[in-house]
Amino acid sequence: MALTPETLPRHELNGLPVRVVESDDESRVGLEGRVVIETTNTLSIEVCVPPEAERWNGGVAADRDDGESRVVMVPKSGSTFEFAITDDAADLEKGSGTASKLADTQPAETERSDTADRADGDAASCRGDGSTNRRRAAGEDVAYVTVDGSRLLSRPARRTETNGDSPWQ
Amino acid sequence: MSVAAERIERLHELARAAATEGDQERARYYVRLARRVAERNRLGLPRTFRRFTCDACDAYLRPGRNARVRLQDGHVVITCDCGEQARYPYDD
Numbered sequence: 202m203a204l205t206p207e208t209l210p211r212h213e214l215n216g217l218p219v220r221v222v223e224s225d226d227e228s229r230v231g232l233e234g235r236v237v238i239e240t241t242n243t244l245s246i247e248v249c250v251p252p253e254a255e256r257w258n259g260g261v262a263a264d265r266d267d268g269e270s271r272v273v274m275v276p277k278s279g280s281t282f283e284f285a286i287t288d289d290a291a292d293l294e295k296g297s298g299t300a301s302k303l304a305d306t307q308p309a310e311t312e313r314s315d316t317a318d319r320a321d322g323d324a325a326s327c328r329g330d331g332s333t334n335r336r337r338a339a340g341e342d343v344a345y346v347t348v349d350g351s352r353l354l355s356r357p358a359r360r361t362e363t364n365g366d367s368p369w370q
Numbered sequence: 371m372s373v374a375a376e377r378i379e380r381l382h383e384l385a386r387a388a389a390t391e392g393d394q395e396r397a398r399y400y401v402r403l404a405r406r407v408a409e410r411n412r413l414g415l416p417r418t419f420r421r422f423t424c425d426a427c428d429a430y431l432r433p434g435r436n437a438r439v440r441l442q443d444g445h446v447v448i449t450c451d452c453g454e455q456a457r458y459p460y461d462d
Binding site (some may be wrong): 212353357358361 | 374378384399403406409410411
């Protein structure tokens with residue numbers, strides 16, 4: 202059970218490069234960084250200051266140790282997140298800055314859509330609401346997974362568990 | 371490998387990275403979360419995880435930085451900065 206678009210809502214989110222694509226608060230849209238802390242209702246994203254600097258660098262490093270980062274807490278509900286997952290999801294070298302460049306190149310969407318449809322069925326069945334669509338950037342081993350924040354509303358340690366659809370224990 | 375086991379492995383790496391960068395509190399958070407995931411899913415923790423974390427204060431141990439490692443007769447004693455001591459045997 203590797204980290205795939207299907208397992209992402211149940212998998213570890215800490216450390217993943219993430220982008221806020223939609224939010225109730227417009228000022229949060231476009232935030233880009235790594236998830237560092239997850240709570241039941243929020244994700245804390247470590248972004249670089251200023252956020253544009255990372256894109257100018259072309260996704261090179263801009264990591265925590267340069268002292269130019271800050272941690273922004275984003276509520277899960279009311280936000281839509283786009284996670285960038287690689288084949289080796291624990292690969293921390295992949296700069297999250299590449300996400301913005303590759304996000305608009307999506308020629309491989311059609312070949313991916315059939316698997317997305319099938320996976321949408323079982324992914325959505327485990328938690329009723331929320332939509333998941335997936336895109337795979339061509340040529341790179343990076344897949345962008347868009348997840349509605351309401352699907353992630355759970356205690357961090359309990360998201361992995363599969364105890365059916367019912368909210369009752 | 372199950373999702374939970376992979377989560378523990380990822381959290382182990384994150385904790386080590388955070389400790390290396392000197393962010394002990396964040397490393398603690400990852401260690402605690404990994405312990406909680408293991409507990410909820412009835413999994414054991416990997417041996418390297420057990421040996422590099424403090425049972426008492428959940429710190430990620432970096433020998434020489436926040437942990438002392440001494441070899442005694444037939445066993446290793448690791449002392450965390452919080453004073454907790456862990457022992458495990460070794461074969462020569």
